Amino acid sequence: MYAQVVQTDVVGRIDPLADSSAHGPLARWITSVPIKFGANREIYGEKEPADYVYELVHGAVRTVKVLPDGRRQIGGFYFAGDIFGLEDGHEHSFSAEAITVSSVRVIRRSTLTRMARDDREIAERLMTITAQEIARLHSHALMLIKTAPERLGSFLLEMAERIALDGVIELPMSRQDIADYLGITIETVSRTFTILESQSTIALFNSRAVILRNPSALAA
């Protein structure tokens, strides 16, 4: 169930220090106190009613679907300022998990749509966010028909755009997460990182910190 929305255990407790002045896309309307989730905690589960929409205040989140045979698909990654949980209609088809410690603002979907009826700006923001989500899914699908180096290239370019600081990408997710997002194995991810580094297309501080030395080479 969606007990985690009100959970108060050690990791998922309400954070009294949360900065509620942070200004995400829906911050003016999602005014609830952020809820904190520890690394690898589930925020919502597959098949739960999709009654809430979430704004990630800080941290990193992945959406996950596990197939009967154990294969795992990552639907997407979300970072500070992103909205997630909008993915579906009636019930979630993916679960959402915190990758690192994350804090999340929650709003009832029904509240949001009711507000959207009265406020044109909210309605438009909702449309925009949905359109972005659809665009993201399109580019994800597009990636899944490419070769392994191309997939990793697209991934790194996407991450560069979304979370790079001073040209350094600090990847919060594991190789396994990347592999399941790209639809390849962890070994292929690792090997491809090595190849890209040997070509000086990228540089690796450590396995989680990347610099793009030649971004245009990644596009091809």
Next chain:
Amino acid sequence: MYAQVVQTDVVGRIDPLADSSAHGPLARWITSVPIKFGANREIYGEKEPADYVYELVHGAVRTVKVLPDGRRQIGGFYFAGDIFGLEDGHEHSFSAEAITVSSVRVIRRSTLTRMARDDREIAERLMTITAQEIARLHSHALMLIKTAPERLGSFLLEMAERIALDGVIELPMSRQDIADYLGITIETVSRTFTILESQSTIALFNSRAVILRNPSALAA
């Protein structure tokens, strides 16, 4: 540009015989006269402003993206009663093409969203259609991480649900279309069809007409 919306050439002409009593999901609001497109005609192009939303009255439509190197990705298939063109925000990231002769009702997106402000039912239909589109994209992405037989299986099950009549699936699209939708080659599609037939999982009247003899085997 989006000239085809008003195009009047031999194939894309306005069809005086169109049955405007057909009742698709938005039929009560998309009241324009259907426009007819010949097989393989473009309905809208990639990068065009996404100003219109389309309801397919009859026929079959594919959305297509062609990569710089010539690889082709099919985003989705649409059949009678389906809404398409909603895929994106500001401009289309795919083009839409009629697979067979098709007739299409068109409405300005801005008209639709204006109507949605006044009419709660329209707003909800729009939400539902968008949610379905997102769900479709999710299951498409999920398919792209599977093996070739699994991809074709998912595809056939999807088609069975959407266009089967008396247990017979009449596929309007070519093997190349299927291949580009599934992210595999036309040869692999063909071989997999043959294998499924030899297992009596499916039966083929001809290359375009399929019967599912053992649907549960397709799921695996």
Next chain:
DNA sequence: CGCTGAATTGACGGACATCAAGATGTGTGG
């Protein structure tokens, strides 16, 4: 009929998965 594009079938190679071993990093407790 013969022409043309679509679909099937075959032979072969390559990209990526699988299986397995090592290396590196990280947290915990002494």
Next chain:
DNA sequence: CCACACATCTTGATGTCCGTCAATTCAGCG
């Protein structure tokens, strides 16, 4: 601060699925 344990990541050897290239069959149409 070190030592051990455990997880993560990398690297290597081998296998296999599917892509590529090519030939043949089939279906529709003038």
